[in-house]
Amino acid sequence: MIQLQDIKKKYRTGPGAEVHALRGVSLTIEQGEFVAIMGPSGCGKSTLMNILGTLDRPDSGNYRLHGEDVAVLGDKALSRLRNRRIGFVFQSFNLLPLASAQENVSLPLLYAQDAGDVEERSRKALELVGLVDRANHRPGELSGGQQQRVAIARALVTDPEIILADEPTGNLDTRASAEVMAVLEDLADKGKTVVLVTHEPDIAAYTRRVIALRDGQVVSDVATAERKSARQELDRLQKEVAE
Amino acid sequence: MNAQGLALRIALRNLGVRKGRSALMMSGVAVGIVTLILVTAVTEGTRKKVETGIQSFGPDAVMVVAGSPQTRGPGDERVTTLTAQDLDAIRSGIPGVRIIVPIVARSAQTVIAGDRNTTTTVFASTPEIEEAWDQHAGSGEFLSEAHEASLGRVAVLGTTVARDLFGTDDPIGQTIRLGDQRFEVIGVAQSKGTSPMGMDMDNRVFVPLSTGMRRLYNVDCYSMIRFRLEPGADMQRTVDQVTALLRQRHSIGPGDTDDFSIRSAISFRQMAAKMSRTLTVLLGIITLVALGAGALVLANILTVAVSERRVEIGVRRAVGATRGQITQQFLLEGVVVTILGGLVGIALGTGAVVVLRASTELPVALSWLPFVVGLLVTIGVGVVASLLPARRAASTDVVNALRP
Numbered sequence: 346m347i348q349l350q351d352i353k354k355k356y357r358t359g360p361g362a363e364v365h366a367l368r369g370v371s372l373t374i375e376q377g378e379f380v381a382i383m384g385p386s387g388c389g390k391s392t393l394m395n396i397l398g399t400l401d402r403p404d405s406g407n408y409r410l411h412g413e414d415v416a417v418l419g420d421k422a423l424s425r426l427r428n429r430r431i432g433f434v435f436q437s438f439n440l441l442p443l444a445s446a447q448e449n450v451s452l453p454l455l456y457a458q459d460a461g462d463v464e465e466r467s468r469k470a471l472e473l474v475g476l477v478d479r480a481n482h483r484p485g486e487l488s489g490g491q492q493q494r495v496a497i498a499r500a501l502v503t504d505p506e507i508i509l510a511d512e513p514t515g516n517l518d519t520r521a522s523a524e525v526m527a528v529l530e531d532l533a534d535k536g537k538t539v540v541l542v543t544h545e546p547d548i549a550a551y552t553r554r555v556i557a558l559r560d561g562q563v564v565s566d567v568a569t570a571e572r573k574s575a576r577q578e579l580d581r582l583q584k585e586v587a588e
Numbered sequence: 589m590n591a592q593g594l595a596l597r598i599a600l601r602n603l604g605v606r607k608g609r610s611a612l613m614m615s616g617v618a619v620g621i622v623t624l625i626l627v628t629a630v631t632e633g634t635r636k637k638v639e640t641g642i643q644s645f646g647p648d649a650v651m652v653v654a655g656s657p658q659t660r661g662p663g664d665e666r667v668t669t670l671t672a673q674d675l676d677a678i679r680s681g682i683p684g685v686r687i688i689v690p691i692v693a694r695s696a697q698t699v700i701a702g703d704r705n706t707t708t709t710v711f712a713s714t715p716e717i718e719e720a721w722d723q724h725a726g727s728g729e730f731l732s733e734a735h736e737a738s739l740g741r742v743a744v745l746g747t748t749v750a751r752d753l754f755g756t757d758d759p760i761g762q763t764i765r766l767g768d769q770r771f772e773v774i775g776v777a778q779s780k781g782t783s784p785m786g787m788d789m790d791n792r793v794f795v796p797l798s799t800g801m802r803r804l805y806n807v808d809c810y811s812m813i814r815f816r817l818e819p820g821a822d823m824q825r826t827v828d829q830v831t832a833l834l835r836q837r838h839s840i841g842p843g844d845t846d847d848f849s850i851r852s853a854i855s856f857r858q859m860a861a862k863m864s865r866t867l868t869v870l871l872g873i874i875t876l877v878a879l880g881a882g883a884l885v886l887a888n889i890l891t892v893a894v895s896e897r898r899v900e901i902g903v904r905r906a907v908g909a910t911r912g913q914i915t916q917q918f919l920l921e922g923v924v925v926t927i928l929g930g931l932v933g934i935a936l937g938t939g940a941v942v943v944l945r946a947s948t949e950l951p952v953a954l955s956w957l958p959f960v961v962g963l964l965v966t967i968g969v970g971v972v973a974s975l976l977p978a979r980r981a982a983s984t985d986v987v988n989a990l991r992p
Binding site for chain 1: 594595597598601602605900902903904905907908909910911912913986987990992
């Protein structure tokens with residue numbers, strides 16, 4: 346469903362200074378895959394994520410989503426595509442501080458063409474991440490893990506095929522990370538395509554495929570060696586606390 | 589619940605959180621709207637007052653007054669050039685003149701009844717003044733040809749004079765004294781209210797013209813000549829013709845000042861426009877400056893707000909907002925803030941008008957006009973001030989905005 350062909354992207358960082366963020370990346374991700382993109386900082390993984398999310402355009406190369414060439418789409422079509430097909434999860438949650446959890450979750454529906462019952466759908470999305478009892482709380486009244494789960498509910502609310510998560514556990518402790526990864530794991534099990542960027546091997550271990558980037562190029566693309574279950578890890582951590 | 593609805597709710601919460609800044613955003617617009625309302629209230633009030641005055645003066649009436657155009661009140665007593673021959677010349681030479689009367693008037697006259705006295709203006713005129721000035725007797729009778737022929741010592745009192753001299757007693761049949769003459773009160777005139785110049789048109793005593801000219805003041809010139817126009821006659825042209833005729837008759841050379849002035853609905857309207865112009869220009873400048881400053885402040889603060897809310901903009905773009913929808917959102921927020929400021933301005937301005945009307949003589953009138961104009965101007969200022977910040981918001985670099 347995601348096909349990248351020789352994607353290149355460079356940034357101008359100053360007069361005459363350029364950074365080659367991506368130097369020809371080609372990869373294919375199928376529906377329902379749970380993929381981690383790994384690499385040291387500056388390897389181009391965030392740039393790759395932004396291009397996957399259509400927030401950024403490559404300088405050259407071809408990006409097809411469901412066989413459709415994304416490069417020809419204008420602002421309106423891209424906005425609509427992001428709204429319907431892609432859910433974003435960010436490292437710093439990026440919730441609106443003055444909006445309640447439910448209002449934050451409903452945000453994508455407000456830009457949807459056929460939103461249906463906004464209240465009902467945002468409540469269901471909160472249910473999926475187990476936070477229905479926090480619907481009226483503002484982000485400031487929630488823990489980091491809870492805020493990230495609200496953000497995941499926001500990514501889910503339009504029922505997109507793809508979840509793109511950029512360092513989703515970067516600001517979270519072990520327990521909250523396991524919570525968030527358990528939710529993403531569930532989504533992948535239910536057939537969503539989940540792509541996450543991380544530099545932590547522990548987090549990548551929960552996925553099923555790890556793509557390693559270095560200096561803007563794919564250096565390895567393998568099935569996860571010792572795959573762990575985030576759900577089991579969470580249960581283990583919870584037992585530890587109980588004892 | 590729709591996109592703009594939630595955007596609005598969050599925008600209002602934003603305003604609530606940053607009260608100081610919100611007040612600043614609204615204040616410029618509010619001040620502008622206050623002065624705008626005052627401008628329209630003063631203009632409208634002056635116009636209404638003048639129109640009321642014109643109705644009581646007579647919308648089809650023309651008054652030639654002895655003395656230069658600077659003369660106020662019932663003519664300059666030192667000017668003796670307005671004569672019976674002038675009146676005849678107007679009557680026979682100017683088309684469209686319907687009814688014409690001479691008036692000899694003296695202001696600041698003491699009139700005495702018993703142990704009471706008051707200061708008034710005495711009008712000596714022919715019985716036709718009743719029709720020339722709609723000056724009918726409210727009770728008793730008006731001046732007649734017989735009184736005129738016999739230099740009758742009879743007087744008709746304005747209601748103010750009647751009240752000052754006789755209180756609630758019936759003045760008719762009573763005696764008053766003007767100078768060293770005694771007059772019998774034969775009637776009380778209907779109330780005419782205030783003139784366009786702001787004079788009490790009920791503080792008057794009417795006596796026959798012959799009595800005034802020979803018994804009281806011993807003059808052979810008039811203070812004023814008043815006439816009315818036939819229906820359909822052109823007021824401005826008539827005024828021009830009378831002016832030309834009298835300048836010629838009084839041998840006034842080109843460039844010299846008239847020794848008479850002509851008052852009519854036209855001149856009252858011109859005068860009123862001149863009076864309210866200064867105030868209107870002044871308040872108008874304040875309005876423009878305040879609205880301009882308000883728009884600048886608003887645009888600046890919105891620009892700051894846009895850069896502060898880059899993350900929110902990035903998130904909205906990421907979840908599917910188009911550039912157009914981001915522009916709309918910030919335009920809407922700017923307009924909402926200005927409308928709130930405008931409403932504050934409308935409330936304060938209306939309050940100011942009510943206070944001014946209650947406590948001063950300033951001609952101010954409340955009407956629906958300032959509300960509509962105020963609200964439209966407010967929305968206009970809001971759109972203009974928000975346009976650049978909103979477009980800046982729409983062109984926010986999403987990738988950078990979302991970078992942790």
